[in-house]
Amino acid sequence: MDLSYLFYLSSGLFLGWSLGANDAANIFGTAVGSRMVKFTPIAVIAAVFVVLGAVFGGAGASETLGSLGAVNALAGSFMVALSAALAVYLVLRMGVTVSTSQAIVGAIVGWNFYAGKPTDLGVLSEIVATWGFCPLISGVTAIILYLGLKKLLKCMNLHLLTQDQLTRCSLIITAAVGAYALGANNIANVVGVFVESCPFKPLKIGSLLTLNPEQVLFLLGSLAVGVGILTYSKKVIMTIGNNLMKMSPMIALIVVLSQAIVLLLFSSVSLHDFLEKNSLPALPLVPVSSTQAVIGAILGIGLVKGGRGINWNIVRKIVCGWVMAPIVALSLCFICLFFLENVFNMTVYLPG
Amino acid sequence: MFNIKLSVFSATRELEQKIDAMHDKIIECSMYFKEAIDTFLKEKRSQNYRRISKKIKNIERQADDLRREIESSLYIHNLIPDLRADVLQMIENIDKVINEFDEVAHKFYIEQPDIPVQYQAKFKKLIGEVSECAENMAISSRAFFRDFATVRDYAKKVYFLEHESDKTWASLKQDVFDSDMELAHKIQLNTLIGDVADIADRAEDCIDAVLIFTIKRDI
Numbered sequence: 001m002d003l004s005y006l007f008y009l010s011s012g013l014f015l016g017w018s019l020g021a022n023d024a025a026n027i028f029g030t031a032v033g034s035r036m037v038k039f040t041p042i043a044v045i046a047a048v049f050v051v052l053g054a055v056f057g058g059a060g061a062s063e064t065l066g067s068l069g070a071v072n073a074l075a076g077s078f079m080v081a082l083s084a085a086l087a088v089y090l091v092l093r094m095g096v097t098v099s100t101s102q103a104i105v106g107a108i109v110g111w112n113f114y115a116g117k118p119t120d121l122g123v124l125s126e127i128v129a130t131w132g133f134c135p136l137i138s139g140v141t142a143i144i145l146y147l148g149l150k151k152l153l154k155c156m157n158l159h160l161l162t163q164d165q166l167t168r169c170s171l172i173i174t175a176a177v178g179a180y181a182l183g184a185n186n187i188a189n190v191v192g193v194f195v196e197s198c199p200f201k202p203l204k205i206g207s208l209l210t211l212n213p214e215q216v217l218f219l220l221g222s223l224a225v226g227v228g229i230l231t232y233s234k235k236v237i238m239t240i241g242n243n244l245m246k247m248s249p250m251i252a253l254i255v256v257l258s259q260a261i262v263l264l265l266f267s268s269v270s271l272h273d274f275l276e277k278n279s280l281p282a283l284p285l286v287p288v289s290s291t292q293a294v295i296g297a298i299l300g301i302g303l304v305k306g307g308r309g310i311n312w313n314i315v316r317k318i319v320c321g322w323v324m325a326p327i328v329a330l331s332l333c334f335i336c337l338f339f340l341e342n343v344f345n346m347t348v349y350l351p352g
Numbered sequence: 353m354f355n356i357k358l359s360v361f362s363a364t365r366e367l368e369q370k371i372d373a374m375h376d377k378i379i380e381c382s383m384y385f386k387e388a389i390d391t392f393l394k395e396k397r398s399q400n401y402r403r404i405s406k407k408i409k410n411i412e413r414q415a416d417d418l419r420r421e422i423e424s425s426l427y428i429h430n431l432i433p434d435l436r437a438d439v440l441q442m443i444e445n446i447d448k449v450i451n452e453f454d455e456v457a458h459k460f461y462i463e464q465p466d467i468p469v470q471y472q473a474k475f476k477k478l479i480g481e482v483s484e485c486a487e488n489m490a491i492s493s494r495a496f497f498r499d500f501a502t503v504r505d506y507a508k509k510v511y512f513l514e515h516e517s518d519k520t521w522a523s524l525k526q527d528v529f530d531s532d533m534e535l536a537h538k539i540q541l542n543t544l545i546g547d548v549a550d551i552a553d554r555a556e557d558c559i560d561a562v563l564i565f566t567i568k569r570d571i
Binding site for chain 2 (some may be wrong): 034035036078154157159161162164165248249
């Protein structure tokens with residue numbers, strides 16, 4: 001394998017690291033913030049499950065992203081990932097929550113523009129539609145879970161302390177499921193643009209498991225996500241906290257579960273095939289934003305509770321970020337590709 | 353790790369029992385208090401009264417121990433971090449009500465007030481209302497831990513009984529000051545009646561807090 005590949009891949013790995021640092025807050029932020037669970041054990045669990053999700057469930061969403069724009073030159077992939085990472089960074093600096101998924105889509109469209117390749121409008125509209133559907137489905141799921149859990153708790157009459165212990169265990173399990181879903185769905189954001197130029201050979205682990213080249217790439221990307229979770233997510237959790245709405249551990253559990261369900265719905269190939277086989281409307285396999293899913297879930301619960309306690313100012317900022325992230329990434333990618341090709345004389349796309 | 357988890361679960365079970373025991377103490381204390389005052393009205397500071405008064409003192413000590421154990425357990429095992437402060441306040445409130453029962457019973461023992469026969473019926477009524485108020489407070493507070501939908505039902509009862517005890521207290525106070533007793537005697541009875549009525553007020557304060565905590569507890 002050419003070592004330069006690893007250099008180019010570094011932008012994707014950086015994106016993975018920042019994704020891990022940011023999105024871990026969605027998975028177990030409240031659990032740690034409310035001191036229900038200690039950071040280190042839950043972060044280790046989340047890091048392991050992110051890797052498992054990416055390696056064994058990451059193919060579906062990555063394929064859709066590939067059909068939006070098959071970035072076919074390494075330097076191009078590098079710049080697409082880098083400009084997405086930079087867009088996330090810049091928009092975050094403005095104090096607006098941002099989605100890596102939207103940034104990467106914006107960057108890919110930017111590459112398409114620059115390379116003169118047609119953007120599949122069908123796929124693009126499908127992806128853009130999911131940006132609206134994702135929080136909507138997440139909100140509805142959260143409402144159903146909230147009402148169901150409320151009824152269940154009323155029937156079970158658990159002692160407060162027993163309920164506390166069960167909530168703790170559930171938070172850990174949900175964090176694992178949420179991390180698996182995050183890995184499966186969002187690995188496409190991290191290294192999806194490198195799939196076309198993937199130079200890896202199949203990797204044999206023991207006698208039972210062989211990872212194909214794409215899975216080896218996902219393994220690398222997810223390790224970066226894992227490192228992001230372990231090294232920087234605590235800081236993010238402690239800084240950001242629950243600024244959208246104050247959450248109890250039980251609400252946090254519902255929010256993470258809804259997010260995990262939505263992310264799995266948008267990344268599970270088997271579920272997609274099952275729905276299509278039975279002539280049911282199948283959701284596209286697209287990387288969606290875990291932050292948006294979380295926001296959808298929180299808003300859903302907030303609305304059921306009568307809309308009190310929601311910080312609408314932050315909601316406005318978030319919606320603003322949804323528009324800004326892809327536009328900033330697209331523009332950045334276009335400009336940077338120009339420089340890379342004309343100043344550094346590198347091949348950023350292959351004709352044909 | 354498995355062992356640690358199991359020990360946390362057993363600690364939880366143990367703590368649940370201690371919280372239940374704390375609520376039992378208030379009901380026990382209230383029943384002995386009623387019995388103590390009945391005995392006092394019949395026999396004054398008799399051996400019998402001394403025995404019942406000691407029982408109340410013992411309950412008060414046990415409640416103190418339970419409160420300390422509950423407090424340290426909650427912190428050592430890092431249980432209910434989001435509601436810990438509320439639960440601790442509830443336990444302390446319960447302990448304060450028990451302390452008041454003990455203090456009033458002890459005051460009767462020390463001061464040996466002379467309660468004229470014509471006021472004893474009203475006085476017994478006041479004692480009954482105050483005790484029932486405290487018992488309902490305990491039921492309501494216990495419900496917070498398991499069946500918080502019923503907290504309100506018993507809270508209503510507490511409010512009603514506290515209001516009734518206030519009325520009885522005011523009427524008894526008026527009777528005392530309208531009487532021909534010496535001023536010192538009137539003041540002594542007035543203070544004692546006030547102390548008894550304070551128990552219901554304390555129970556009402558506890559319920560106010562429990563209702564707020566219930567809103568927080570609801571998911």
